[in-house]
């Protein structure tokens with residue numbers, strides 16, 4: 748039996764965009780800025796390598812005090828899925844163990860309308876991880892951002908992240924450690940497993956259906972929600988590794 752206090756992964760209910768459209772057409776309507784940004788983002792690869800790389804030795808050193816702080820990420824009772832998280836940008840007052848997912852934060856605060864951009868406050872963990880500041884600080888201010896660690900057998904089932912044109916953020920992701928390349932960790936999207944380079948960062952088109960699976964322990968992913976503005980799209984275009 749699933750414990751009702753455990754937030755379910757988003758597969759338990761289909762997001763009903765048609766219902767939302769009928770209830771409030773403006774809730775799904777893209778603005779001219781949305782269309783401009785999405786068309787430009789569409790010109791990039793589904794996985795577009797960025798110039799920023801992570802110094803893994805430095806990351807390991809700076810993470811040492813937090814080794815035992817990882818908290819379960821959207822666990823479901825009776826289901827084995829070894830994945831954990833730590834918050835980098837959350838709600839005001841959050842520690843690194845809060846706001847790991849929207850469902851969890853909405854239940855904890857009682858505010859069903861919380862959105863990615865509300866999670867804009869850096870945690871102490873973020874301040875301590877100076878090895879991430881070049882990449883993460885480039886986008887300041889940021890929406891909800893976190894570290895996710897999956898161990899052997901950990902996975903995210905097929906899903907889309909904010910697939911409508913009026914999404915408020917786009918995703919930049921860094922894959923940290925030695926167990927994140929495509930042999931240790933599979934990110935399947937558009938019918939292929941993407942080749943991922945260790946300790947590299949990418950723009951990832953997470954509007955498309957994707958699923959992930961870890962074959963090794965300690966596969967660490969830095970997930971950033973970057974506010975989708977025309978300026979940030981231009982900032983993204985300015986740091987693609989290939990131009």
Ligand SMILES: [Fe+2]
Pocket residue numbers: 903906907908953957
């Ligand atoms: Fe996702």
